[in-house]
Amino acid sequence: MASLYQLNNAYAQLQQMIEDGQEGLEDTxxxxxxxxxxxxxxxxxxxxxxxxxxxxxxSEEKRLAERRKIMENGVTRMKQAIAETLQGTGQDKVKTEKFTFSWRKSSKVEVSDIDSLPKQYVKVERTISRAELAKALKAGEQIEGAQLIENQLLSIR
Incomplete structure (x- = not known):
């Protein structure tokens, strides 16, 4: 059986034959x-x-994502239990045959008022509300930098 590409070419050849005036092409x-x-x-x-x-x-991706989240939460709870045990026993370091449990220092930035920060430290992300823009354009508004374009989508039912 011919491919769609070959059938399209056959239509083009048939059209050319018709344009050239050949007869008896109905069967073809x-x-x-x-x-x-x-x-x-x-x-x-x-x-x-x-x-x-x-x-x-x-569906499988969703199921696996849910399972991953459950497993990550389990790991978080186990780490919390280890931390509570170290704190409860007053130990800073526990060494076992396979692992060493200890505290290490880290730091993080906590922002209490984003409006008081210098602009160089604040990133503003601009997004387009396409739904609102489409609604306005369909209502007849003229908006510079945007236009409503009609497309044709293939429907297979």
């Missing part, structure tokens, strides 16, 4: 049309199967 046109319909249907079946697989993968 019917066979190409039938082949295109079969090929489109086969493509649609493959697309539906792949889309189903994609949904399964998304």
């Amino acid at each position: 046109l019917d066979s190409i049309t039938d082949a295109v319909e079969e090929k489109l249907e086969a493509y649609a079946m493959v697309i539906k199967n792949i889309e189903s697989d994609v949904e399964g993968i998304k």
